[in-house]
Amino acid sequence: MKSLTKSDVWLLRHGKTTGPAALNGQTDACVAPQTQTQITQVLARQNLPYRQVISSPLSRCLDLATRLTDDDKVMIQPDWKEMNFGDFDGVPFEQIPPERWAELEKFWENPVQYPLTGAETLAAFYQRVSACWTRFTGDLQTDTLVVTHGGVIRMILAQVLNLDWRNPALFTRLNIANQSLTHLEVVTGEYDFVTVKSVGVQLAK
Template identity: 35%
Template sequence: MTSTIITLVRHGKVAGPAALYGRTDIALSAAGHNDLTHALNNLHMQTPIHHLISSPRLRCFQVAQEFSAQYKIPLHTEDNLQEMDFGIWDGIPFDELGDEWKNIEAFWESPHSMQPPEGESLTDFAARVIGSWESLINNNKSGHHAIICHGGVIRIIIAHILKLDWRNPALFKQLQIDYTSCTRIEIGNYEKAVPVIKWIGFCDLNTRP
């Protein structure tokens, strides 16, 4: 293989009501578990995976661990690829948030300027994700690396690669990263090669253009 291939895979649907799930260690639903397993199997059939990297959260790690054991693929967990910590909003169903809902709406309008109460700032979140990404691409050799992580993490990495402003709320409101979708990045094995995004958010690799 003449390049490094990195596929960012968002976890599947979780076993819980609609909410902001960041630090909350919720498991996948049965359908979410099956969908993520299917996505990884398809990915591996098209371009064999040499290394697995996973967020330590159960919704990512459980399937990653099973897949690693099945195919004898090395698995590394990366704490800094966890989702943003949404503080007191984290894991609370939207219909139970009451008066806090107006604050969540304000947060989505300007996530850089409003930090979730007792949670993580967007600046700190972006810094740890970008730091982890830079470490990964600087230290990994050629091959196909599959990273099982979260929607917010994938958006920050895309923005960083394209030199976009990760503080722009449109990144979170208008860029759809579906459950079990795959985003492909390739880096040539030559001096000063830059990451190239080949596709974003494909949910079924069998129908990929």
């Protein structure tokens, strides 16, 4: 029988990006250095006992991750990048042509039925994230901090809570704010079990 291992996993969403409001999916938007410093200082005061740091390769996450541990100790996980929003990815809302707003509004109402032009489908996004989560928990041996994106955290929660990943409410009603922590307890052994300890707790300034 495989021995039981209990690990804490903290999912940290990156800070607010600079520039005009946009769907910054896989566009490599940046977070202001002073914001990254502030997040680092707050986490240091919390003294979370993580032993490893895993990060999305996008700089809004990776820059923060390298501030939280030695650069050469950050494990980069490409499958935990944000969803690719196709033609709308990284385009400021104020620059979206009026005739294309209807496409965006339909996507928010039902992202499965109305995918964005050129975008990753929600099904592909969920499959990418959930497969990565399964691999991650299968090898998990220690407390871990994952620096990633709001959409990724929502898809992980959908998997561990057995929620319908197609439900638009995961994006419109579940608040995973910038620089917030979601805490999971992962028990691995003959059977794996995940407990959600807290969701989207905003880091105090």
